[in-house]
Amino acid sequence: MTGFATSERLFKLAQELMPGGVNSPVRAWQAVGGTPRLMVRGQGARIFDVDGNAYLDYMASWGPLILGHAHPQVVVAIERAAARGTSFGAPTPEEIELAQTLTAAVPSLEMVRLVSSGTEACMSALRLARAATGRPRVIKFDGCYHGHADSFLVAAGSGVLTHAIPGSPGVPQEIAELTISLPYNNLDAVHWAVKEYPQEIAALIVEPVAGNMGVAPPQPGFLEGLRRVCDDHGIILIFDEVITGFRVAWGGAQALYGIKPDLTCLGKIIGGGLPVGAYGGRRDLMQHMAPAGPVYQAGTLSGNPVAVAAGQATLEALQTPHTYGDLEEKGAWLARELAQAAARQNVPLTINRVGSMLTLFFTDSPVANLEDAKKSDLDRFARFFQGMLAEGVYLPPSQFEAWFVSLAHTPDDLEKTVAAARRVWSR
Numbered sequence: 028m029t030g031f032a033t034s035e036r037l038f039k040l041a042q043e044l045m046p047g048g049v050n051s052p053v054r055a056w057q058a059v060g061g062t063p064r065l066m067v068r069g070q071g072a073r074i075f076d077v078d079g080n081a082y083l084d085y086m087a088s089w090g091p092l093i094l095g096h097a098h099p100q101v102v103v104a105i106e107r108a109a110a111r112g113t114s115f116g117a118p119t120p121e122e123i124e125l126a127q128t129l130t131a132a133v134p135s136l137e138m139v140r141l142v143s144s145g146t147e148a149c150m151s152a153l154r155l156a157r158a159a160t161g162r163p164r165v166i167k168f169d170g171c172y173h174g175h176a177d178s179f180l181v182a183a184g185s186g187v188l189t190h191a192i193p194g195s196p197g198v199p200q201e202i203a204e205l206t207i208s209l210p211y212n213n214l215d216a217v218h219w220a221v222k223e224y225p226q227e228i229a230a231l232i233v234e235p236v237a238g239n240m241g242v243a244p245p246q247p248g249f250l251e252g253l254r255r256v257c258d259d260h261g262i263i264l265i266f267d268e269v270i271t272g273f274r275v276a277w278g279g280a281q282a283l284y285g286i287k288p289d290l291t292c293l294g295k296i297i298g299g300g301l302p303v304g305a306y307g308g309r310r311d312l313m314q315h316m317a318p319a320g321p322v323y324q325a326g327t328l329s330g331n332p333v334a335v336a337a338g339q340a341t342l343e344a345l346q347t348p349h350t351y352g353d354l355e356e357k358g359a360w361l362a363r364e365l366a367q368a369a370a371r372q373n374v375p376l377t378i379n380r381v382g383s384m385l386t387l388f389f390t391d392s393p394v395a396n397l398e399d400a401k402k403s404d405l406d407r408f409a410r411f412f413q414g415m416l417a418e419g420v421y422l423p424p425s426q427f428e429a430w431f432v433s434l435a436h437t438p439d440d441l442e443k444t445v446a447a448a449r450r451v452w453s454r
């Protein structure tokens with residue numbers, strides 16, 4: 028490590044110009060303290076800061092970089108697309124190609140609409156569900172994140188309150204009240220909500236593997252139960268696969284668990300690190316979207332040719348017979364070795380993992396929902412984060428995020444990561 032004086036200096040300047048010095052809050056490291064490192068380059072499994080320090084990267088830009096940084100096929104695709112012009116605001120052949128890839132891969136996608144972020148995808152899917160059902164309410168789960176549209180920026184109401192309360196200033200109470208936020212993995216709560224609000228619930232949106240409370244896999248029967256409740260009550264089931272899409276399986280969590288939602292939201296990996304989101308699903312629903320139907324949604328850069336080229340190149344590079352076996356093997360090895368190291372050093376640790384996404388919770392209790400996750404020792408997480416950073420390992424700066432292993436991480440990189448954790452835990 029060669030210090031971080033330049034990051035310190037530049038981050039002070041950034042804080043003069045941008046709120047908190049960042050363009051997305053979690054990057055400011057408020058949960059772990061210290062000065063965020065300004066990053067200038069990535070290559071494979073590594074990322075490099077402005078002071079010349081190299082880190083093994085498990086942040087992967089919050090998920091998109093499943094191939095690692097600057098994958099040659101992705102870089103060439105971007106260069107070629109950019110050289111032909113960066114945006115046309117018109118239909119392009121490349122959008123058709125990406126739409127074909129997505130609808131062929133994801134079981135529920137009969138039709139798809141490309142947008143520029145996961146937020147846009149989830150916001151639009153909710154508007155579509157409300158239009159298609161004529162109902163106002165939506166069920167989400169505590170600790171699941173679906174982007175920053177008002178209806179999703181809510182906190183669970185108290186036990187007494189059955190509806191959510193605003194999760195941020197600026198979200199009107201009238202909007203928040205239409206959202207019902209329930210404990211993840213709790214089907215009884217869902218049954219109660221549909222009885223409490225008969226014929227009023229348009230949609231139920233869920234991360235089929237939660238990633239935003241840290242990783243919390245669906246318990247056996249949970250997703251099947253959601254499908255059944257939605258079928259019984261005419262509720263649109265939306266899988267938010269912005270993280271899990273092409274991460275946990277080629278067809279996402281819906282392929283892994285064999286549950287077909289009515290609508291799916293995608294992002295992150297399908298843009299290969301450039302801004303692409305998508306929502307899609309049943310043809311009868313998607314035909315409600317303008318200009319085929321009356322439900323409005325639009326975007327200047329939706330389906331942008333350079334971003335679409337990065338996404339298509341990423342998905343093409345993932346289409347090999349061993350991709351997901353390789354990611355599973357790496358994720359399993361890393362989780363097993365970290366768990367053994369923690370046990371040997373009496374570190375209370377619970378690791379949740381699905382494929383190449385995992386979270387180390389500093390608690391020895393199981394984590395199946397947000398309430399469980401909040402039992403983690405956040406100070407111990409912050410110390411671990413800083414210790415690993417000093418060891419040259421770059422983790423997500425929050426206990427409530429996921430680590431991502433990429434195809435670029437080698438066995439030697441994983442061994443170095445476990446050795447670093449052992450040293451941090453021995454101090």
Ligand code: KE4
Nearest residue numbers: 051089144145146172173174267269270294
């Ligand atoms: P974006 O608007 O950030 O592209 O996607 C929103 C979103 C939707 N659904 C899920 C399941 C997501 O995880 C996200 C965004 N994820 C966060 C971190 N887990 C992005 C990081 C950030 O906010 O800076």
